[in-house]
Amino acid sequence: MAEDMSERRALLDLLRAAVRDGRAPEPAIRGALAGVDDPVLMRKAGTVLAGLPPDTTGLPTMRIAVLATFTVGPFEQLLRAAMVGAGALPAIATAGYRALDLTLATGGFGDPFGDGGDPDLVACLLDESYFLPGDWNAVDAAGLAASIEQRFGDLRGLVVSSLRRSAATMVLHTVPLPAEVLDTHLSLRARAAVARAWHELNAALLGLAAQHRQVVVVDLAGALADGPYSARDHRLHRYADMPYTDGALLVLANEIRRVAQARAGLSRKVLALDLDNTLWGGVLGEAGAHGVQLGGLYPGNCYQQLQRTVARLREQGVILVLTSKNDASLVAKALAQHPEALLRPDAFSVTAVNWSAKAENLRAAAASLGLPTQAFVFMDDSAFERGHVGEELPEVAVVAADGDPAYLVRSLLRHGWFDVLELTETDLRRPALYRSRALREDFSTGFGSSQDYLRALRVEVVAERVTGFGVARVAQLAARTNQFNLTGRRYDEAATAAMSTDPDHLVASFSVSDRFGDEGVVGALWVDRGGQVWRVLNAVLSCRVLGRGVELAMVAWLAGKAMAANATALRGEYVRSAKNGVAGGFWEGAGFTATGSAGVFELDLNGTPYLAPKWIRLLERSGVPT
């Protein structure tokens, strides 16, 4: 979200640059725009985007006529920004002040675009003034209810007759009732009667959608109750007949944008989901299937609710893809057997559980499904993974699953990526049509396509000789790391402490940070340096940071130390366990060669420096002689 001032400026500058060149803002910029929920920023963005030529390549156009019963203020700018965020360019024609009745009555919606053509969408913006009489008797609640009903009848007549002459889709919305209308009624019984009449009005408005195929009604009153903005600004209401705040207008613009998006066929069809800390809490490879948070009390209930919601999306035709950096057999077992899991392995049309870059997995999943990546939404808790997918596949819509898991369901649904006007038979059959298939291979491209991204990440690895204070953290890492754990020898605090002070041993920790933040201590080495050949007793690395070359930087640091001490070679071991398959090819991948004995590898230190990957800045925390 572009909350920070400099990010806001940067977003506006990127939009200005696109407008200056007369081209569509890139998908990544549109994605950032879609995530903005600050009305001031959206209003500015909409003003800037008004400069885009109507035939901008890459943005399907949509003609929207706006009719209102009040001063619409910044609505046009907000709607334009929201629409461009969703990948469409609107031509918006706003009728004159309070011209709703007249425009509907005279037909053709007043030829808003001056070419006699129909708009695609007619947005009818309503406020309470349309339905309330100019004056009413506070002791006659029934009379007020009758007036409200009569005004609704007038509106329905106008809507139905105007649509007879047009192919446009008309969008109406429910209307919030100001508290002052209710509070003017002193009798609680009368107040309840008026509130009921108002709810019946909103129910009747929603009923128009059931009666007329061309009408869509969105629930503004409900959305405002669930949103962060107050609905009204009394000052601007009295001063300028602007009943709604800019925030409320943004909520309405987004509701109408969702209709437009669905009508233009921009709905997404595939949801690709991460597993650890997205579909359940915790890391399967570290905590085990019994240890992940799923179901029960907070926070496990948040993850289960997300699974339930995803299952409901699937019932409505959304195809599910599982993309997780994990051990495939562990995942299959946990999904099949966890008693609280609601998404079982067969819920996913594609299962890509492997250690490849997720962008590669999404590309392969798209190819395997025969659907374009434009149809994908990707949800992941890791800023690293989201950033990489955003860079490699900017057309994929990205949903953040980090932060408090209580927001997971809201984050997935709030943009309306999967909205359609109507579910078809094909939608309902779709998940069954795409048989489950697995992508288990690690793609040969490896990190090749990602180096630009990794370089832009500014990964920094800080090596440090472990002394008193670091011992506990490193021992804890050894105890918890199962996947990238090369020998499974878990040196506890006492053993680690002893090694850290023994001249023939070396214990080192490795911290990683990048532009997304500081991961802290994520890796460690235990080394016997008593002879000419230094022996790595164990190496562990948290799987959170796999795929960034950190393990190679660890070897580079150690090789440097060994060469400085005139050692001739480094020796490493790999002892296979049920969970450490990911580390199987590590030593050879790092340039070591297999020796005669199984699982033992060596690197000759022949005077050529061993370099860390060039996208990593390898530093050493000073103060301790090594």
Place this chain on the structure above:
Amino acid sequence: MSDAASVEATILDILSETLDESVGDLRSHRVLAAYEWDSITSLLSLAQLESQFGVTLDLRSYHAARTVDDLVSLIVNHTSQGVPR
């Protein structure tokens, strides 16, 4: 930078955008009526000032402001009183 000076810099930034005038011009000619300070641009500026400073202004005092300095003292007084939104 004093409070008033930093408030003024922010106000000038906002006005420069809403009135489409340079900060330099607004700094040297400080009477708002010299620019297109009409109901639309003044409400547009109001939305941005309120959002930027986290305040809710009394519209009467806001419309009474004639110069950049009036706006600065309006915001400074409002924020120093700690009036909640």
